[in-house]
Amino acid sequence: MRKLALSEDILLQAEKPARYTGGEINAVIKDREQVAVRFAMVFPDVYEIGESHLGMKILYHLLNARPDVWCERVYSPWMDMDRQMREKGIPLFALESQDPLKDFDFLGITLQYEMCYTNVLQVLDLAGIPLLAADRGEDMPLVIGGGPCAYNPEPLADFFDLFYIGEGEVSYDALLDGYKENRARGGSRQDFLRKAAEIPGIYVPSLYRPEYHEDGTLADFVPLCPEAPRKIRKVIVSQMDEAPYPLKPVVPYLKATQDRVVLEIMRGCIRGCRFCQAGMIYRPVRQKSVGKLLDTARCMQDATGYDEISLSSLSSSDYTELGPLLNGLLSECRDRKVNISLPSLRIDAFSLDVMSKVQDVKKSSLTFAPEGGTQRIRNVINKGLTEEEILSGAAEAFRGGWNKVKLYFMLGLPTETEEDMRGIAELAEKIAKCYYAEVPKEQRKGKVQITASASFFVPKPFTPFQWATMETEEEYLRRARLVKDTFREQLNRKSLHFQYHEADVTVLEGVLARGDRRVGAAILEAYRLGAIYDAWSEFFDMEKWREAFRRTGVDPDFYTRRPRQAEELFPWDFIDIGVTKRFLRREWERAMEGLVTPNCRESCSGCGAAVFGGGICHEN
Amino acid sequence: MKIRIRFSKTEDLRFISHLDVMRYFQKALRRAHVDISYTQGFSPHPVMSFASPLGLGQTSEGEYVDIEVGSSQPSAQMVERLNAVMAEGIQVLGFRRLPDTGKTNAMATIAAADYQVWLQPEEWVPRASCLGYWESYLAQDAIVVHQKTKSREADSDIRPLIQEAQWREDGSFFLRLAAGSDRNLKPEAVLDGFFLWLEEAGALPQGQKPALRIHRLDLYGEQDGKRISLEDFGEDMV
Structure with missing residues (x-):
């Protein structure tokens, strides 16, 4: 029997003790003595939110597929438990082993929305890990960030040792192998970070120095060592059918926000809405095949017992085989009494017909x-x-x-x-x-x-x-x-x-x-002033942030109200998402003229995502 | 056919709520491919009803859920199939067929429940010196306690609801208490009353109440004036 990190007494006082006890169906338990690398995967929000997130499940699955790695889950303790842990000096722990995070080799933190940034600091703080990467010693876990907000990692640059730019399926093997090699060689933390900077998609913020013009805009972004490339290109999966997928996802006891089988049908979006970041950073569109999806759905239902299945993509109506996929799912789900939920469907005769069958x-x-x-x-x-x-x-x-x-x-x-x-x-x-x-x-x-x-x-x-x-x-x-x-x-x-x-x-x-790297000081100050769970309106307190901006001399208007010139160097320009700045600028200008640009299926607009050699850019 | 499943809830699973257990069983029954019957309508859900909910933090080896199935293998095989997909803290102990007729609903038939309770720390209330108080506590004609429920707050006499009570040599308490929808007594109430009794006698310093570790042993129903385990309302399928 596992030993829990929290005493019975503390657990029974908590609003929902099951947020902290782990042991769910399909949770992966390994022998801590038999693994070489311990990885804590963090979603910096409450359990029910984090446990619903598909990206976490994918990474958990692919890291645990390696026998030499044990990946565990961590979520932000809710406010009641946050207070208890601070009062009693209990260090934050991972759900599976219940071991303190300080014992881990890596802390991987997924950055899904900006309003979770203070919770990132909460997690580090409760774990007893120095908030600033520069203050971390040799024995501290390496803190790596990923997810959509890692496409502008600069506001968080001071808090992270590394960032992963792109899809997790690609570079983790190289990163973990590099870590093991460095350790076997007796290399230092710094040695590893330099080595890691050479791996595709890995950004090591401490190896770069931003330089600014007098007006405060970015002048240059300077790599400080030969291992650090000037441009870091995102890494993406090229063949979706071959990508690892969690066939046995963890089934929480608590009712998670997304309490169902999640079937990812494609990545990327053909639409090119000009406000949408996901529509650009996940280009090009890549689909899974119907056969693969039906197999996956069956396996996942058997392994979880969920009575609902949900299709996941940015725009399911644009999945080219939607008819055959839904017919296949419908006939299977009817027998099994499984509901299908269809978010992000365009409303037309076809989708209404399908919806009337399932809802x-x-x-x-x-x-x-x-x-x-x-x-x-x-x-x-x-x-x-x-x-x-x-x-x-x-x-x-x-x-x-x-x-x-x-x-x-x-x-x-x-x-x-x-x-x-x-x-x-x-x-x-x-x-x-x-x-x-x-x-x-x-x-x-x-x-x-x-x-x-x-x-x-x-x-x-x-x-x-x-x-x-x-x-x-x-x-x-x-x-x-x-x-x-x-x-x-x-x-x-x-x-x-x-x-x-x-x-x-x-x-x-x-x-x-x-924001740029200077905004980090305001995030840290806001956290010190007590800002936490900013994504939750009941806890969000703008006054703390205003005070933090005043104290750190960070001017919010500089980032929000200032007109940006066409040629301005942006803090995130060192990242290459395939889609070029030239294309984005052209789209900005077309927007000002009210011109519509055709979607990727109608015709190619030459955005640049074709460099990845896969997806819709190379169909036919 | 109607099936009664007996299960345990132990270890870390004592921290999941009754509602979570209900959701857990819906999924577990699907994982084990039990041929469960569903309600009609647009969002059919499995027909299942749980006996008396267990408090958060308590363990049990006598939990019950009744389901309806279209077909079934012999009991032993069904128990095995279910345990293959169970979490460590929930084990299926029985899978029995209930008679098709008669009043069998798990919740409705409950009459009594057995509990074993440990004090933590035990030495706060040493059995050697306090056993006499225990006996005098139980020997009262009436034990009036102040009870709060969601809807009301009142003094009530719990003595008639205590069917059996022993302080065993191993330091644990054995309690057989009235249970069910109309007359239900929680083991905490019996021991809280006892602690009060000790306080009044000056045998327990004020505010130094030990915590309780509560384990449910079984639930009972009544048939022809006899008390029988809920499990024995059904029969093993062979």
């Missing part, structure tokens, strides 16, 4: 993401969804019995006018009208319910909008109120609901997303 029409709602309120702004963002498509999809759905619609929008997009803002309410109104026109009075089951929600746009690195200027908090709120007022003017206002996100978080996310 209860009366209870489910339809989701559209027009993102912008007018055709003009949708062209600016290159969202290839027209009003006609939305209305005909809605009409079809209403005839099929649905009467709940969710709409997602963004406010604060580049070039946005008041007409675009009002267009949000007007589009919602048109959909409501469509319901009353399509469904005869005697067939209606109550009012149509249309819920529109707006988030505020945050420009992200490696998107055509990386040059965009953000608005102030007050301006975001003014725009949101204008939309709200327009909703009140609509004839069918009783069927319409409008909600919007917090504006202060948006501005902060903007600073962290396009």
